[in-house]
Amino acid sequence: MNKRILGGRTSRPGRWPWQCSLQSEPSGHICGCVLIAKRWVLTVAHCFEGRENAAVWKVVFGISNLDHPSGFMQTRLVKTIILHPRYNRAVVDYDISIVELDEDINETSYVRPVCLPSKDQLVRPDTYCYITGWGHMGNKSKMVPFKLQEGEVRIISLEQCQSYFDMKTITSRMLCAGYESGTVDSCMGDSGGPLVCEQPAGRWTLFGLTSWGSVCFSKVLGPGVYSNVSHFIEWIERQIYIHTFLLN
Incomplete structure (x- = not known):
């Protein structure tokens, strides 16, 4: 159920400095992820199905081309994987997880x-x-391009989104975006990657994590479905507090 950008374009290196690559050996890149603090990353829970052992994972930052490591690249091992306790594999609800890195990243423009x-x-x-x-x-x-792709998408109401998915329930834990024609959507390799919206004063804010959605390479392409980050803010803050101050 990995998801990939469809109809996107190659992004400029350093434009999305919070984008990261969740990798395991020997497979390499498995999912996208998002840096939210110096030692903390968000991704979706389904990326870890059957692979919840933190020791097999690493996170790569500052990388645009997966095939050509750059001087801006930073790699961290994974210390802890925190899946949302209500994650439901059958309906892909509460599809979010927090990753604690083994050490802080060094903040740069990349x-x-x-x-x-x-x-x-x-x-x-x-x-x-x-x-x-x-x-x-x-x-x-x-x-599958090695270079980071970007695509502009339009936010769609949950009611309109539900009309595309007869067999799935769209919940308040979800956010929908794309185009009715499906020309720009995320489809099967970028699960866990960010959906960001520009707020006043140029602040890019994380509203979604790529979760599931339309089937690529079919004639019926609807919107992509994303985990609604704002719904989980209290849970995210609580988990980071617990693992920073109570468990370490």
């Missing part, structure tokens, strides 16, 4: 945290936001 929304902060339908990740170039291409 590696720095994204802003988080306030609790239950809403992003209005018809707002244009960006998704990023490494993925297929389009529905006629089976190629």
Whole structure:
């Protein structure tokens, strides 16, 4: 159920400095992830299904081309994986997890945290936001680009989103974005990657994590479905507090 950007374009190195690559050996890149603090990363819970052992994972930052490490790249091992306790694999609800790194990242112009929304902060339908990740170039291409891709998507109301998915329930823990034609969406390699919206004063804020959605390479392409980060802010803050001050 990994998801990949469809219909995107190559992004400029350093434009999305919170984007990271969640990797395991020997597979390499498995999922996207997002830096939210010097030692903390968000991704989706389903990336860790059957692979919850922190020792097999690492996180790579400051990388644009997966095939060509840059001088801006930083790598950290994973210390702790915190899955949301209500994550439901069957319906892909509460699809969020927090990753604690083994040591702080060094903040640079190529590696720095994204802003988080306030609790239950809403992003209005018809707002244009960006998704990023490494993925297929389009529905006629089976190629997986090594360079980070970006795509602009439109936020869609939950009611409109539900109309595309007869067999799934769209909940308040989800956010939908894309285009009805499906020309820009995330489909099968970028699970866990960010959906960010520009707020006043140029603050890019993380509103979604790529979770699931339309089936790529089919004629019926609907919106992508993202974990609604603002719904989970209290849980995120509580887990970071517990693991920083109570368990260490």
